Amino acid sequence: MTLIKSISGIRGTIGGRTGDTLSPLDIVKFTSAYAVVIRRMNPAGSGKIVVGRDARISGEMVRNVVCGTLMGMGFDVIDIGLASTPTTEVAVTLAGADGGIILTASHNPRMWNALKLLNRRGEFFDKREGEEVLRIAEAEDFEYADVDHVGKYMEDLSYGEKHIDMVLGLDLVDADAIRKADFRVAFDSVNSVGGIILPQLLERLGVKHVTGLFTEPDGNFQHNPEPLEKNLQAMKTLMQAGGHDIGFVVDPDVDRLAMFQEDGTMYGEEYTLVTAADWVLQHTPGNTVSNLSSTRALRDVTSRYPGCQYAAAAVGEVNVVAKMREVNAVIGGEGNGGVIYPAAHSGRDALVGIALVLTYMAKTGLKASQLRATYPAYQMAKNRIDLTAGTDVDAILARVKEMYKNEQVNDTDGVKIDFPDKWVHLRKSNTEPIIRVYSEAATTEEAEAVAEEIMEVVRGMTK
Secondary structure, three states, X not given: OOOEEEOOEEEEEOOOOEOXXXXXXXXXXXXXXXXXXXXXHOOOOOOEEEEEEOOOOOHHHHHHHHHHHHHHOOOEEEEEEEOOHHHHHHHHXXXXXXXXXXXXXXXXXXXXXXXXXXXXXXXXXXXXXHHHXXXXXXXXXXXXXXXXXXXXXXXXXXXXHHHHHHHHOXXXXXXXXXXXXXXXXXXXXXXXXXXXXHHHHHHHOOOOEEEEEOOOOOOOOOOOOOOOHHHOXXXXXXXXXXXXXXXXXXXXXXXXXEEEOOOOOEOOOHHXXXXXXXXXXXXXXXXXXXXXXXXXXXXXXXXXXXXXXXXXXXXXXXXXXXXXXXXXXXXXEEOOOEEEOOOOOOOEOHHHHHHHHHHHHHHHOOOHHHHHOOOOOOEEEEEEEEOOOOOOHHHHHHHHHHHOOOOEEEOOOOEEEEEOOEEEEEEEOOOOOEEEEEEEEOOHHHHHHHHHHHHHHHHHHHO
8 A cells, every 4th residue: 555644745656546546536535625624724815726746757647636626626726837846835925825735756756646735825734734634535524616616727837937036036145156156066856847947046046067967857767766875876976077066966846955075975965954054154143943863963053153052843844844933043954955944935945955055155165075074074874673563652762761861862753862972863653663763973883883772772672
């Protein structure tokens, strides 16, 4: 069964039986439930919903089902076509819409697709709102509009340009400085919408020398679309050959940003946010936020600036955004290359990340490798503990917390144990009987070792 329903949306593989995969009937039910919740949230709203999609092969089919269903629920649809996730988020607010749906399975392979749900601020639903969508979809508790109140459909492909206008209008983005730096930039857009918008962004930023990899937005991903080093051999080879100052890699919906240094070494996805935050904090001191499974380097860099404080949020973009509002953060995000810069909008945005990083390099004259060397060097390990069905994971995590009570412990989302020179974060899965174990230390070996220590403790509890 590959149909996964969660508070952030619904995703699954295309083809198969209703209820087992992402079938047209499941799309109709979920979209209808979303429309009910949106109308309750905005009883006097505009009656408009934005729909954007990445370049997946199934995208046109899913788009047609979603748009038709929204119209059947009485909403006017603004179809912005092939568009990144951040572009769709920006479009919701610019259009004065009541919400938006992004059709993307993010970094999942080509046979997957998904519906990601936005509120009128262009932000993801919170837990309560998402649970209500799931409840209504399960109960099929919705009613369609009569013939006189069916919604209208319109297509508006201008929002990519408007998104770029917004990025170039940021105070800390300097296109003139970037133009004068005469950078040679490579990018990998994995056969999706990054192949459309990244060349436009780089041209507007004044980058004249650009090499694109996998730029055709046809959904036939030429490598695993998750921007991890093991999937990015073509970019690594290109950068090792020389002739480029920096390489950018995005996922299919362009909300994650990974980078390569001029020598072909990967910059480290965890350090995309760290670098953007460093540039922002130099000019607008304030607080920062990342999730509990992100690198400690953001905390370290934030502490360099007087009066600036770092705060940790539960994993998930909606949780990071909520914590950012709570502490009035000037920048935040997630260690998977997700930069959230409220001066632009409250969503992960690779375009914002690219513009901030290029400006930083242009203004300082630093190479990518030199910039990376200014930050603490940490290495992360990711493991999992497989458990038998029915295991009381919450009880296990409570016992771990008690065992390590003399250390700095955060139980906001699972249990994170902060040692002076390393940390371990344990989180239970909501879909399978496992505990995810993330750890970080000065070396990969140390990160693996501290994870193994904690995992042995957990295994001892399950014998």
